[in-house]
Amino acid sequence: MPVTLADIAEALGVSMMTVSRAINNRPTISTETRARVLEAARAMGYQPNHQARGLATKRTFLIGLVVPDLTHSYFAELAKAIESIARPAGYEVLICNTDEDAEKEIAEVTALRHRTDGLIIASSLTQEKADLYRKLISKGAKLVFLDRHFARVGSPAVVTDNVLVGLLATEHLINLGYRRIGHLQGIGIRVATDRLEGYRQALLKHKIRFDEKLVRPCGLFEQSGYEAMRSWIAEGKLPRAIFAVNDPTAIGALSALYEAGIQVPNEVAIVGAGAIHYGVLLRVPLTTVDWDLIEMGHQAARLMLETIERNKPKNGRQRIVIVNPALVVRKSCGAGVNNK
């Protein structure tokens, strides 16, 4: 059986509280006894029982992380960055996958809520369904939104400027001389509508007429990009260039184009978003929009720790951290190639 505070207390002939104080580094204990206790604890191999501690303090030292797809390097890198802050602070990270499924997300958030001190969520919910989160927050839940946030839910969040992402990507294509530019549009989430908005703004800015036939709905996965592109190819009237809502869909589109024998970037140019890990090594290295995921994860973790550790639900304005996106030019956009 593991060593308990009581064991140490008995061995040293002091009270449990004294031991507890030493272990938790409380100021109200003499440095001498603290040293004695810590030494004994070390020698006896004491490991605190988090369940008992949690029951007494209403803390779990667990942070929940809810992501749509862990196999997407984007979220795996975020997870890693979050962990690198959380663990040294004494928290473990509980990762949950939702597969971009709203039902699953709701179920997992509900389950995780009482098992963790707070949740970092990259939500797949639509803006309308986000009321759930408003309710949770008013019940005292500690949430930090990651990558995706909700306008009407007042919670800290770390996101990128997705309108700018769409603008950078689309404007880059325009600057390369393309005029007939399509968009593979993600569905549901705010990120997707913002990127679409950026796409529109770029067109507007350069006086290119917005043509809704050039905007094709699509999911957020590689498979969805593949399927959307396949059906587009089948229908014909392909645009000269495409801004895909994210890198997985861009890669899916790339596969479909390759399969159909359509040259990238010579026949169709592609730009993605979100700098997937292997984008640079692809058959056609993928031009994309990148932002600092390590920074993003760190910030989210820090916001979470702050939210947990100041115990008031909110002091003053909620913090929204915005990470700046930047274009990464590679081959798939046709930069350096003779475009018309």
Place this chain on the structure above:
Amino acid sequence: MPVTLADIAEALGVSMMTVSRAINNRPTISTETRARVLEAARAMGYQPNHQARGLATKRTFLIGLVVPDLTHSYFAELAKAIESIARPAGYEVLICNTDEDAEKEIAEVTALRHRTDGLIIASSLTQEKADLYRKLISKGAKLVFLDRHFARVGSPAVVTDNVLVGLLATEHLINLGYRRIGHLQGIGIRVATDRLEGYRQALLKHKIRFDEKLVRPCGLFEQSGYEAMRSWIAEGKLPRAIFAVNDPTAIGALSALYEAGIQVPNEVAIVGAGAIHYGVLLRVPLTTVDWDLIEMGHQAARLMLETIERNKPKNGRQRIVIVNPALVVRKSCGAGVNNK
């Protein structure tokens, strides 16, 4: 404040135990009262307090997963597969990254041990250091090894046949006509030595002399493969074909070769192992050895649940599940190309 058993008990005018029994679906309660309690619990929005439950039962309903690199799609897919079994069974999965660092692994295993019901470990420790795990098991720790296991640690494990992996990869290269075949050798872990052994066996079987100059030490990351390949290129005397210990190192090698203007597979052919997600979409699609990760994760999760739920430390022989590897032929090996 959340609803407790006491609240429900009071509301219904029964004892807490009755409520507890209903919630936990114990047989010693009348179906009628159980229904009443469950209905009330549902209506009041009762969520069990896992900390308290855990304190009383010595269970946490948490499974720890320790992996060397979550951003490697290999481990992310395993994690996802494990989660898909664990969550429906009422367990959450606590994922920890070790970056292939033995120190970190030991620290995290030690920390996680008492916070979880059991640990699924893809260990980075060498066989010698594995004594730690023998000790933990003798102290009652519940471990399942994943992807990598230890000969002398009697614990359930789910692995592939890594000797066969090496053999399949190398023999494929031999069958393609190559004779001067090199190996980027992973270090430390059993997986690497097994794959090296497979490489040797393949050479032996085809009466090709083993030349230790053709075996270059290397880590397990993309970066290590890149560096190892770069120095090999700098030294010259490249082999005609290379079996890399895994896909990340193979991809690193690919990058180094590309950078040096060396054609793959025309000048140097490459085979990896472990079927990384984007291997098929690379500049030169990567020939590799694949095995079923979903199956692997499922099996590991099931072994873990079994180990947790039968409370005896071991009944009969320890189960070792072996997932069969199979070659995936793509372009990097030069199949279909005119080899000499």
Place this chain on the structure above:
DNA sequence: GATAATTTTGTTAGCGTTAACGATGTCAAT
């Protein structure tokens, strides 16, 4: 040197749950 101020330690109770046992009620068999 007595008292107050301060520092250090101990005691009690409780966090929400379940295990173990005890109590009650019901029913059938004697």
Place this chain on the structure above:
DNA sequence: ATTGACATCGTTAACGCTAACAAAATTATC
């Protein structure tokens, strides 16, 4: 009617820890 078997429900204590208060020991103050 008495006994016992069985089903159902309740009481008590404990899990390991900490908050809040109480007590003791030490130091400072005049």
